[in-house]
Amino acid sequence: MQICPAISLNSLIKHFLILESDGPVNHQMFADGNPGIVFHYDQPISEGSQQNIMPGSFLYGQLKDCKHLISSGKTGMVVAVLQPYGIYALTGIPANTFKNHFTALEDVLGHQVTELEERILNAFSSEERIQILETFFIKKYSSLYSVDPEVRHALELICTHKGLLPIAWINQKLQITERQLERKFNIQIGTSPKYFSGIVKIHQTLKLFQHTPVSSTAQVACEAGYFDQAHFIHDFKKITGVSPLKYLNQSHKLAVNLFPAGV
Missing domain, CATH: 2.60.120 (Jelly Rolls)
Incomplete structure (x- = not known):
């Protein structure tokens, strides 16, 4: 719940x-x-x-x-x-x-x-x-400790654009170097902007899967910005630990990223 x-x-x-x-x-x-x-x-x-x-x-x-x-x-x-x-x-x-x-x-x-x-x-x-x-x-x-405005702005850009923006574009938009933004992200978010964008991108496919038949995984991957099915499956398994098909066949999800795996 x-x-x-x-x-x-x-x-x-x-x-x-x-x-x-x-x-x-x-x-x-x-x-x-x-x-x-x-x-x-x-x-x-x-x-x-x-x-x-x-x-x-x-x-x-x-x-x-x-x-x-x-x-x-x-x-x-x-x-x-x-x-x-x-x-x-x-x-x-x-x-x-x-x-x-x-x-x-x-x-x-x-x-x-x-x-x-x-x-x-x-x-x-x-x-x-x-x-x-x-x-x-x-x-x-x-x-509470204050969060850097540039970190907040980068998060907003990444999430609004569903992980599809190139990090170089974000750096240019914020007028900050790649190294500076990565350092701030590691300290305040706990991972790099690139990895965080990858998570957001995969979760966009999970949202699309909720409204798409299992047979349309390739179409969903394309809509989420993946143009290589093998790349999509690799990234999906790396983050979720299961294949797209196995995830879709899991019928008792407790949250988008949490489900019973058996004891």
Whole structure:
């Protein structure tokens, strides 16, 4: 279930996700250009292997590889999906520090997280958990780190044009060198402008797939700016971890970039 945040949090949080299961589950997630913070309750969850038990809350940066969150029993998760610059705005720590891995939230935000985890664990409903998190983030709002206007402008251009703009054109538009923009992106977004554009481009195909028959993958790829089917399939599998056909045949998607992969 996807829930919009309070309007006052829109510039930090894209949306919340509530994921609950009565039995064993293996959530497969891949890059969507947004970092996030996960709180879980009921049975423990692990990353990839049952031996790697996750803390009660953790954050993830920009993803490069597919990740698996596994539970052997009834479990629930509430995910605050942040804006692309969300980790930097919240912590002031270079976002590429968290690229492609999970980090215990307490290691980043300190002991205040312990009480927050307990409140999430003891909440009686999803609505109460969202309220607890919104209150927490609103209190953080006054101490957010500012995001470079050039980074914001570049993000807007990339997203508005669905990842199709050449990075050189963006550099020229912003009157900034390729090296300068890449450095700012790595610090505040956690990845390069080129890689971020690639994620946006692939997600445009995912949106098109929602309204297109499975037999039309080549047409969708072309509409999204791919003129080489092999290149499209390579990029798709690199980001999602599965082929376009396998993704399309997945009927129980929990979000565009999150679906059960079996236990």
